[in-house]
Amino acid sequence: MGMLSTLLLIPFLGTALLLLLPGNPPPGRMRGVAITVLSLQLLWSLRVLLAFDPAQGALQLCESLPWVNSIGLDYRLGIDGLSLPLVLINAALTLVSAVCTRDISQRPRIYFSLLLLISGAVNGAFLADNLLLFFLFYELELIPLWLLISIWGGNNRAYAATKFLLFTAVSGMLILGAFLGLALFTGSVDFSLSPVLSDRLSMGSQLLLLGALLVGFGIKIPLVPFHSWLPDAHTQASTPVSVLLAGVLLKLGTYGLLRFCLGMFPEAWALVAPWLAIWAAVSVLYGSLAAIAQRDMKRMVAFSSVGHMGYVLLAAAAATPVSLLGAVFQMVSHGLISALLFLLVGIVYRKTGTRDLEVLRGLLNPERGLPFTGTLMILGVMASAGLPGMAGFISEFLVFRGSLPSYPLATLLCMVGSGLTAVYFLLLVNRAFFGRLAITPPTDPAHDSRLDIRLAGVAPRETLTTLGLALGVVLLGLVPATLGHLSESSTALLAGLPHVVLASTGAGGLG
Amino acid sequence: MPIIPAELVHAGGNPTPGELETCLLAGRTLLADTPEHLMQVVDVLESYGEVLDAYSINLIHQAEAQFLNPFPVFRFLDGDLSPARIWRHLWHDRINYEYAEYCMKTMLWHGTGGLDAYLDSPPFLENCRSIIARKTRRDPLLAVLHPLFPEFLTELIRAAATTHALGQFWRVMSDLFLDLARAEADGTVRTIEAVVEFIKDALVAAAAQPITYAVEVAGERFWVLPPEAGLTFLVDVAVPYVEAVFLRGTPFLGTVSFNAQAQQISPDQSTFAYGALFADPLPTMGAGIPPSLLMQDMYRHLPPRLHRWYDQRTRGEGDVRVKICMSFQKAMFCVTNAAIRGTFPHPLTVSEPAAQEANHAHAAAWAVRLSRARTDALGAEEGTAQA
Numbered sequence: 057m058g059m060l061s062t063l064l065l066i067p068f069l070g071t072a073l074l075l076l077l078p079g080n081p082p083p084g085r086m087r088g089v090a091i092t093v094l095s096l097q098l099l100w101s102l103r104v105l106l107a108f109d110p111a112q113g114a115l116q117l118c119e120s121l122p123w124v125n126s127i128g129l130d131y132r133l134g135i136d137g138l139s140l141p142l143v144l145i146n147a148a149l150t151l152v153s154a155v156c157t158r159d160i161s162q163r164p165r166i167y168f169s170l171l172l173l174i175s176g177a178v179n180g181a182f183l184a185d186n187l188l189l190f191f192l193f194y195e196l197e198l199i200p201l202w203l204l205i206s207i208w209g210g211n212n213r214a215y216a217a218t219k220f221l222l223f224t225a226v227s228g229m230l231i232l233g234a235f236l237g238l239a240l241f242t243g244s245v246d247f248s249l250s251p252v253l254s255d256r257l258s259m260g261s262q263l264l265l266l267g268a269l270l271v272g273f274g275i276k277i278p279l280v281p282f283h284s285w286l287p288d289a290h291t292q293a294s295t296p297v298s299v300l301l302a303g304v305l306l307k308l309g310t311y312g313l314l315r316f317c318l319g320m321f322p323e324a325w326a327l328v329a330p331w332l333a334i335w336a337a338v339s340v341l342y343g344s345l346a347a348i349a350q351r352d353m354k355r356m357v358a359f360s361s362v363g364h365m366g367y368v369l370l371a372a373a374a375a376t377p378v379s380l381l382g383a384v385f386q387m388v389s390h391g392l393i394s395a396l397l398f399l400l401v402g403i404v405y406r407k408t409g410t411r412d413l414e415v416l417r418g419l420l421n422p423e424r425g426l427p428f429t430g431t432l433m434i435l436g437v438m439a440s441a442g443l444p445g446m447a448g449f450i451s452e453f454l455v456f457r458g459s460l461p462s463y464p465l466a467t468l469l470c471m472v473g474s475g476l477t478a479v480y481f482l483l484l485v486n487r488a489f490f491g492r493l494a495i496t497p498p499t500d501p502a503h504d505s506r507l508d509i510r511l512a513g514v515a516p517r518e519t520l521t522t523l524g525l526a527l528g529v530v531l532l533g534l535v536p537a538t539l540g541h542l543s544e545s546s547t548a549l550l551a552g553l554p555h556v557v558l559a560s561t562g563a564g565g566l567g
Numbered sequence: 568m569p570i571i572p573a574e575l576v577h578a579g580g581n582p583t584p585g586e587l588e589t590c591l592l593a594g595r596t597l598l599a600d601t602p603e604h605l606m607q608v609v610d611v612l613e614s615y616g617e618v619l620d621a622y623s624i625n626l627i628h629q630a631e632a633q634f635l636n637p638f639p640v641f642r643f644l645d646g647d648l649s650p651a652r653i654w655r656h657l658w659h660d661r662i663n664y665e666y667a668e669y670c671m672k673t674m675l676w677h678g679t680g681g682l683d684a685y686l687d688s689p690p691f692l693e694n695c696r697s698i699i700a701r702k703t704r705r706d707p708l709l710a711v712l713h714p715l716f717p718e719f720l721t722e723l724i725r726a727a728a729t730t731h732a733l734g735q736f737w738r739v740m741s742d743l744f745l746d747l748a749r750a751e752a753d754g755t756v757r758t759i760e761a762v763v764e765f766i767k768d769a770l771v772a773a774a775a776q777p778i779t780y781a782v783e784v785a786g787e788r789f790w791v792l793p794p795e796a797g798l799t800f801l802v803d804v805a806v807p808y809v810e811a812v813f814l815r816g817t818p819f820l821g822t823v824s825f826n827a828q829a830q831q832i833s834p835d836q837s838t839f840a841y842g843a844l845f846a847d848p849l850p851t852m853g854a855g856i857p858p859s860l861l862m863q864d865m866y867r868h869l870p871p872r873l874h875r876w877y878d879q880r881t882r883g884e885g886d887v888r889v890k891i892c893m894s895f896q897k898a899m900f901c902v903t904n905a906a907i908r909g910t911f912p913h914p915l916t917v918s919e920p921a922a923q924e925a926n927h928a929h930a931a932a933w934a935v936r937l938s939r940a941r942t943d944a945l946g947a948e949e950g951t952a953q954a
């Protein structure tokens with residue numbers, strides 16, 4: 057049994073264990089089992105980290121088993137500096153999701169099984185070294201997530217879950233279509249990840265396949281105009297599911313963008329890259345401007361995700377060693393920051409019963425409000441807006457520094473988006489956390505004296521996960537070299553793919 | 568939209584001015600008479616009494632020992648400069664005397680009543696001249712400062728006089744509140760009505776107590792507030808104190824911005840309504856909210872009975888200072904109630920129409936002002952332990 061297979065086995069066996077637990081165990085025990093399994097997964101991911109050789113840029117710790125040879129489906133796993141950070145983020149954030157799932161009375165057995173299943177599938181997608189295998193895992197997380205939204209979601213969950221399913225199913229079909237098209241055009245059923253495959257194709261075929269992949273992954277990331285499922289899904293999903301969705305699942309899209317679009321079609325990529333940079337800028341600006349207009353805190357954070365994922369597209373378009381390293385940083389830091397923000401919004405919603413920015417006021421009130429939650433929220437939004445000393449800064453800096461020489465206009469527009477992040481998140485903090493404490497709309501004050509506001513306090517255990525994530529955000533901002541060291545060889549290799557036409561040669565490595 | 572909508576600030580089924588006037592004229596208490604109110608009021612006033620004792624001692628020490636000291640670094644140490652005391656001070660194991668200073672400055676700034684009038688009178692300015700002449704002879708720094716800023720030392724003396732007067736006022740109030748706690752403990756006081764009556768009697772008894780203040784400068788004794796000025800406890804200090812601290816107050820620094828945005832800061836100082844009876848207890852412990860200091864001080868001296876009661880409510884220890892502030896506001900309504908009773912021009916039982924008219928006018932004036940105060944604190948508490 058290889059080291060990477062164990063990373064799949066742990067969550068899948070955990071799923072089976074939960075489903076087969078005899079009798080009718082209480083929800084607490086289900087949660088305990090899930091947390092134990094996910095802790096094991098995190099420990100094993102750390103073990104993989106220790107075994108990983110950062111000096112090598114190519115896939116390593118590879119495992120291979122022939123499976124269905126006739127259709128080119130091989131069980132091939134491998135890990136590199138691009139996927140390792142995402143595997144770690146997946147392990148950490150699924151654990152966070154399980155820990156912050158409380159008071160789950162409805163079908164806890166199914167809930168935690170689905171959580172583990174998603175985590176395993178995501179691991180599989182990040183580790184897969186075969187296109188069809190990737191597609192299998194990519195599709196595998198779809199139905200569990202649909203169930204998580206449609207069973208444990210908010211009032212309008214059916215609509216949001218169906219929308220998510222339709223969008224992501226189309227995304228899957230496009231990706232599968234592109235992979236099959238590759239086989240068709242090249243006349244080979246070798247679904248291994250290699251740019252050599254596309255080399256044999258005409259530019260027209262390359263552009264067609266790349267286009268399908270771009271739209272497919274663009275839906276998942278999501279990029280404007282394929283984003284509209286995300287705010288709805290987030291608004292209706294419960295907090296742990298939002299954490300998983302924003303922190304981990306969106307990264308499947310950006311990972312696909314780097315691994316399969318840039319990695320397999322470098323020549324066509326170089327051709328469309330200037331347009332992709334503009335697309336990134338549009339996505340960033342649209343996401344940020346839409347976030348400004350939101351009055352639901354969760355929708356605001358969701359739109360901020362749309363904006364911040366645009367940076368990854370920009371970095372991928374520029375495809376310089378620095379920008380690609382920035383893309384990895386952006387994926388990790390967005391995972392941490394958006395998970396933190398969704399957890400905090402979840403706490404606010406649980407305590408006040410609303411996320412409406414027209415209603416909430418003064419939650420930083422030291423004794424009757426949610427001061428610690430507010431403090432972490434301020435830290436989270438500062439990190440998201442890219443303040444130095446936190447994860448958001450280093451990732452945005454690398455992306456902008458790496459992309460500026462290639463696409464100055466698009467980069468500058470994305471920087472404006474970064475400024476807009478400060479605008480909408482300061483609006484959020486100013487409205488919900490500053491001023492005089494209020495949690496109900498000013499409608500009928502005569503019958504409801506709102507002077508003596510009674511909010512339940514936030515117990516320390518409820519903020520433990522958020523505190524952990526906040527520490528991660530600060531640590532990554534202060535010691536970025538750790539992650540840089542892990543990913544630099546791989547991103548440099550990706551940037552140096554022989555057929556990539558580098559728009560700029562001025563940018564060097566992280567040093 | 569204003570940050571604090573007016574209807575939010577004055578929410579709840581508050582009594583109208585007419586209802587308040589009727590209540591005052593009928594001799595009923597403003598605060599609903601419930602056992603819980605009695606316990607809160609008596610216990611919070613007991614801790615307030617303990618704190619006022621410390622404030623009073625310190626204010627009098629400041630006015631006497633730190634007189635015309637331009638850098639009164641050690642003014643909160645009551646003359647005890649031992650390392651242990653300084654350490655406790657730095658470690659913040661101490662009473663927040665800053666709150667007492669804040670009240671003094673509020674009084675000085677609003678400047679109403681007999682004390683303020685005297686501070687602008689020719690005899691006072693004459694006394695100041697002699698004091699400054701004596702002081703500057705030995706003090707080179709002040710000798711340089713005084714010609715440059717001729718109003719500065721006079722203003723410092725006014726502040727010192729207000730400090731000393733407030734110290735004397737709080738001496739009486741401290742003893743009164745501690746006596747009240749003893750009276751409740753031995754069963755003499757059993758209702759809110761009895762509390763109001765107890766405070767009124769004590770205020771009336773101390774009404775004529777003279778307020779004087781003398782300082783020693785370079786071995787020579789000078790009067791700042793001489794006996795012949797005829798300043799007395801009730802009219803010249805207590806009433807201006809109530810006006811400045813209970814009614815007008817100042818917008819707290821921590822809330823000035825949102826009060827200003829909501830256009831709630833009156834351009835007319837005399838119509839300010841930020842005092843103890845108007846203040847919002849909810850921001851207690853926020854930055855720039857001075858009563859937080861008082862609440863923290865009272866928390867240090869909280870009687871165990873009230874502490875237990877708080878522990879069983881809302882967030883227990885977590886929001887105890889907000890709860891203290893709420894109880895304190897109730898207690899201040901009782902004190903105001905007693906002051907209104909004590910200052911009626913005629914007994915409430917009088918039958919003569921002219922006297923009744925005068926009483927009505929007194930009650931009506933108060934009722935109008937109080938109707939805008941936090942009268943939502945007056946009703947009986949709904950429910951007990953809540954989430």
